[in-house]
Amino acid sequence: MAKMEVKTSLLDDMIGVGDMVLLEPLNEDSFINNLKKRFDHNEVYTYIGSVVISINPYRSLPIYTPEKVEEYRNRNFYELSPHIFALSDEAYRSLRDQDKDQCILITGESGAGKTEASKLVMSYVAAVCGKGAEVNQVKEQLLQSNPVLEAFGNAKTVRNDNSSRFGKYMDIEFDFKGDPLGGVISNYLLEKSRVVKQPRGERNFHIFYQILSGASEDFLCKLKLERDFSRYNYLGLDSAKVNGVDDAANFRTVRNAMQIVGFMDHETQSVFEVVAAVLKLGNIEFKPESRVNGLDESKIKDKNELKEICELTGIDQSVLERAFSFRTVEAKQEKVSTTLNVAQAYYARDALAKNLYSRLFSWLVTRINESIKAQTKVRKKVMGVLDIYGFEIFEDNSFEQFIINYCNEKLQQIFIELTLKEEQEEYIREGIEWTHIEYFNNAIICDLIENNQTGILAMLDEECLRPGTVTDDTFLEKLNQVCATHQHFESRMSKCSRFLNDTSLPHSCFRIQHYAGKVMYQVEGFVDKNNDLLYRDLSQAMWKASHSLIKALFPEGNPAKINLKRPPTAGSQFKASVATLMKNLQTKNPNYIRCIKPNDKKAAHIFNDALVCHQIRYLGLLENVRVRRAGYAFRQAYEPCLERYKMLCKQTWPHWRGPARAGVEVLFNELEIPEEEFSFGRSKIFIRNPRTLFKLEDLRKQRLEDLATLIEKIYRGWKCRTRFLLMKKSQIVIASWYRRYAQQKKYQKIKSSAIIVQSYIRGWKARKLLRELKHQKRCNEAATVIAAYWHGTQARRELKRLKEEARRKHAVAVIWAYWLGLKVRREYRKFFRANAGRKIYEFTLQRLMQKYFLEMKNKMPSLSPIDKNWPARPYLFLDSTHKELKRIFHLWRCKKYRGQFTDQQKLIYEEKLEASELFKDKKALYPASVGQPFQGAYLEISKNPKYKKLKDAVDEKIIIAEVVNKINRANGKATSRIFLLTKNNVLLADQKSGNIKSEVPLGDVTKVSMSSQNDGFFAVHLKEGSEAAGKGDFLLSSDHLIEMATKLYRTTLSQTKQKLNIEISDEFLVQFRQDKVCVKFIQGSQKNGNIPTCKRKNNRLLEVAVP
C-alpha cells in the first residue's frame, strides 16, 4: 500500500517545471520564464535539486496553514509540489532519523523574504517536533526571540519595511527524539551607523518608534522621554510612520516576548533606559569656543539634555561633560590630553551612541542565549538557520556593503563546495563513477578579500595601524599597489593600465568582480569604520555609570584593565566571525533557500524580468543547475521509479515480484533507452539527460491513456456482463415466481371445481336421503293422522254419547225441578204474594247500609279536630245519618284530643275557652288572639336586675307582667308602665326605675271597658271611694288586651268569687278624678298606619281613632 502512495507530484500537474534540473533547454531565458510562469500561478517555490528557490509573493498565500504542515509532514522531498515545508521536513527528518546536524542557509537580497523564510522554517519545525509542556515552553522561547531581535535589529529601508540590519545565525538544538532543547543565536555586524543617521525614506531601528508610540505616559516620564518623534535628532522624520505597521501594538508584543523569553522586569527597564539614553544623546549639541592658545574647543549648548542622560544612566555629569571635550591619548606611560573641536565632539557623541546601541544589541543576544540555552548536557543534534543579509549593490557602496558582500562570497564558496561535495558523496554512495564537473570557483575572490597578507581586509588593518597620517586615499593607493594584477580587482589608479580609460570608474573607488557581479566601492569611510573608534575617555565615563547594564557594556573603561593594545578592527572581527561560521556550517548538512525579489515596489503580482535576471546571475543559480546536471540530471530511488513507470513494460505491469532494481533494469532494457543515458546506483537510478526523463514521462502519459482506454473497455464489458447476468438472474427469479403463481391459480381452480362437483354429489345424495326421510316421515304422519282421525272419531262418538247422556240427565233434572217447582208453587202460591215485596225491600236496604258502612270505614278523615274533611254522601236517603255521623265523629275525636292534655295544657285551654266565651264575636281584636299562646309574664322581672326592687316589693306570684301604655288623662298621650297582676292586686310601675306607681287590690276593680273594635285600649274602673280610686280610673292600651282581660277576669273570679264586669262598647265613661270623661272610638284615617291614635277633644271627650 505504502508503495502505491509514492507519487512524484513534482512531475504531475506541473506548472512549468518544478525542478530546474529538468529544464530543457537550459538557459537564462528559459530559467526566468519558468520562474515567471510558476510565479504567475502562485507557485513561489521551485527546486534546483534539493535547493529551494523562493520568490517573495509580497502577499499572504494560503500555503502555510496547519493543514499544509500536515500534508508535508513525513513525506518525501519530491513527493509534493515544491515548498519550503518540504525542505524543512527533509532537514528535520534527516536530523532526527539519520542523526545529521543540519543547517539551513537562506540567502537573497534585502526584501527577498529571508527572514520570513527563516521564520517559516522555525514554525514548521516547531509544529512537527515533539509536544509537551516543557517542549512547548522551549519552542515558545525560541520563537519569541524573533520579535525582540527584530525590534532592536530591524528597520524600515527603501527595500523592505522590516529589513534585518544584522546577520543572524541560530542553532536550534534537539535531543535524540527530535524534541527541541534550546538554542544559540549568533549575530553579525549590526548596521550601527543607522542609529545616528538614516538614508532618505528610511527609519531608525523600530524600537525607538515603538517606545515613543507604545509606552505609557508614566513610563515615558520615567525614561525622561517625550512622545513627539520630532523632538529627537536621531529619528529621521520623513518616514517616521510606516504603512500597515502599528508601532504601539508592536511595543506590547515586544515587551510580552521579552517576558516570555525570560527577561526580568528590571532588565527590561534597564534596556529601555539605554535606548532612551541613546535617543537623548542625539540631542546634545555643541558650539565652538576659541581658546587663547589657539586651540579649538567645543562646549555643550544646552546642558539640560546632558543632565537628564546623566540622571538616567547614573553618570557624574562633569565626567561625561569632560569626556565630550577632551581626548586622552596614552602612549608609553604618558598621558596626553587634547581638546576636541566641535566636529570631533559630534564624532565622539555619535560614536558613543552607536557603540552604546550596538553593544546593547549584542548584550540582548547574549541575554537571550542565556535563556534559550539547552538545560541538559545530553548529546544534541543541531539545526542551524542562517538569515544573513544578501549581496548588496548600491549606487554608493561603502565599507558595510564590502563586508556583506564578502560574507556572501564566502557563503557562495561553501555552497559550491558543499553542493559538489554532496553530489560527489552521492555518486560514491551509489557506486557511480565520478565525472569531473567544470564550475566557477570563487575561492580566488575570497582570497582577494581575506588573504592574510595581500587581502583587502589585511591591508585595511595595516593602514589603520600604521603611524602617520592615514586616510581613505592612502588606503586606496595601497590597494592599487598590491592588488593591481588581481583578475577580479579593478581600479582607475592601479598600475595595471587596463582601467585607465574606464570613465565609469571614479578615482576614489575600486571595483571587485564578485561571483555575482561587479561592485564598485567608495573608499571614503573605510578607515574610520574599520577603526570603529570610541575615545577611551568616553568608555571610561560609561564604565563609571552607576547603571549596571551600561557599566557592563563598557568593560574596557575599567582603568584597572587598561589595555594599550588596540581593539580588533571591525574588519578583522567580522572576518574572524565569518571564518567561525563557515567552519560551523561545513560540519553540517546544508539546505539552501535562495530568496528572490520579484520587484522593487514591494508589490504583489509584479515580476520584473530584469531584476530577477540580475539576482539569478549573482546567486549563480544557473551555475547551480549546471553543477547539479553535470553528471546525471535526475535521480530517483528504484521503488518510486518502478512504481511510476512499471506500466511501460509487460513484465513489470501490473506487478513486479522481484527487487525494484531488477524491475527498473528490465523496464529500461525493454524501452531500449541508450545505455549512456542512465546508470544504476545502489538505491537510485541516475538519468543523465532530462530529455530521457521527459521521454519516459511522455511514454507514461501515452501508456496511461491506453491503460485508461483498456480499463474503460474492461470496465464497460464488466459492467455489461454484470448487467446481463443480473438481468438473467432476475428473469429466472421472475419466471419462477410467475410459474408458482400460475400453478397456484390452476390448483385453486381444480380445487374449487372438485369442491363444486363434490358438493353437487353430496347435495344429490343428501336430497336423496332427504326424500327418503321425508317419505318415511310422511308415512309416519299419515299413520298418525289416520290414527288421530280414528281416535277423534272414537272420541267424538264417545263425547256425543256422553253429551247425549248428560243432556238426558239435565233434562231429567230440569224436568224434575220444573216438576218440583210446579209442585211447590202449586203448594205455596197462596203465601208468596203478601210477604215477598217487603222482605226483598228490607234485604236490599240492609245490603245498602252494610255497603255504606263498610265504605265509610275506609274513607274516615284524620283525627285532627280541625280537619274539615268528610266523605261525600252516597245515597240521599242517608243524608241525616251522614250528618249525624259526622257530628258524632267530630265530638269523639275532640274528646280523644282533649284526653291527651296535661293539667297545664288544660289550664291554658280553659283560659282560651274563657276568652272565647268573653270576647268571641264581641271584640274585633279577638280572632287575632286565638293563635297566640297566653304567656302572662312577658317581662322577666326576676331575671332583669333593673327590676330587683320591684321584684322584692311584690312577693306574690306574678300572673301578668307586661309593658302597657297609660293614656294621660289630660292630653291623651301615652306613657309606658309595667302592668303587674298578682293573685290579689293590680300594680302599675315605672318602666325605667321599676318604682310602683299604683297598687289596686282586686276587690277594688269594678269593671273593665273596651271597644268592640280592633284596638288595645281598655279602661280599669275602680270602686268609688276606695283608696286607689283617688286619682281616677286607668285608661290603658296593650297588644295583649284579650289575654289581660281574661286573666283579670279569672283571677278576680277565683279571689273574690265575683264575676268582673266586662263592658264592650264603642263609647264608655271613665272617671278622671272628679270628672267623667267619655271615651269614644271612631273609624279613623290610616294616617298613622295601623296604630290607633288618642286625642282629647274637650273636657268631656277623648276620641280614639281606630284604623
Ligand SMILES: Nc1ncnc2c1ncn2[C@@H]1O[C@H](COP(=O)(O)OP(=O)(O)O)[C@@H](O)[C@H]1O
Ligand atoms: N513567503 C512570504 N509570503 C508573504 N510575504 C512575504 C513572504 N516572504 C516575504 N514576504 C514579504 O516581504 C517582506 C520582506 O521579507 P523579509 O523576509 O523581511 O526580507 P529579507 O529578510 O530578505 O530582507 C516581508 O515583510 C513580507 O511582507
Ligand SMILES: [Mg+2]
Ligand atoms: Mg531580513
